[in-house]
């Protein structure tokens with residue numbers, strides 16, 4: 083296949099993933115969207131059932147194997163995070179919510195803090211917003227278990243209020259350590275609170291979303307929070323544009 087056709091296919095796939103994110107389950111297929119053997123290549127259902135696999139190999143990093151990283155994360159959790167009482171948020175929690183996913187992930191998502199569902203389950207992003215995040219991850223061609231998902235604060239704020247700046251500052255060393263261990267190539271920062279907490283900026287999310295930022299030498303892509311997308315579905319499109327930048331960057335760093 084020549085380069086031009088590959089570009090067209092890439093665009094079609096990207097558009098289908100976006101349509102899928104918007105809730106489209108079926109797309110009328112014309113002859114143009116069938117492969118040489120007559121097989122359908124552009125049906126949203128098909129991409130949903132088997133998300134495109136991505137080559138996530140990369141050059142080895144000096145700092146430890148996946149197992150080493152898992153051990154380091156477990157140790158951080160059990161010795162410091164699990165029973166943390168450094169701020170008032172510990173008073174209302176059922177349990178701390180450490181983080182989940184691939185300890186050696188190229189891509190890490192950072193949210194604000196656990197809500198009711200996460201507090202009950204001990205896992206980040208498992209409620210409605212989490213389900214949308216999972217869809218975004220899958221639309222990008224990954225499984226949830228390929229990436230790492232964490233939060234700025236590890237305890238649920240009362241009544242799901244925003245974590246206060248001092249609470250985020252107290253919890254930040256845990257997130258910092260998680261990032262140091264995982265060494266992701268890209269951090270996607272979800273929503274205004276996470277952007278303020280991690281990047282220590284007062285720039286509005288609507289201003290900096292989609293623009294690469296740097297945190298401790300790492301690339302950070304700020305974007306809207308999935309809970310915001312549930313209330314404002316028209317904002318899924320800009321988020322998808324942001325995720326396309328992340329996908330492009332990750333692809334550029336992946337060995338062929």
Ligand code: URA
Pocket residue numbers: 193194195196197200205206207208209211212233309
């Ligand atoms: N919102 C977040 O920011 N984090 C979660 O884990 C769940 C919802």
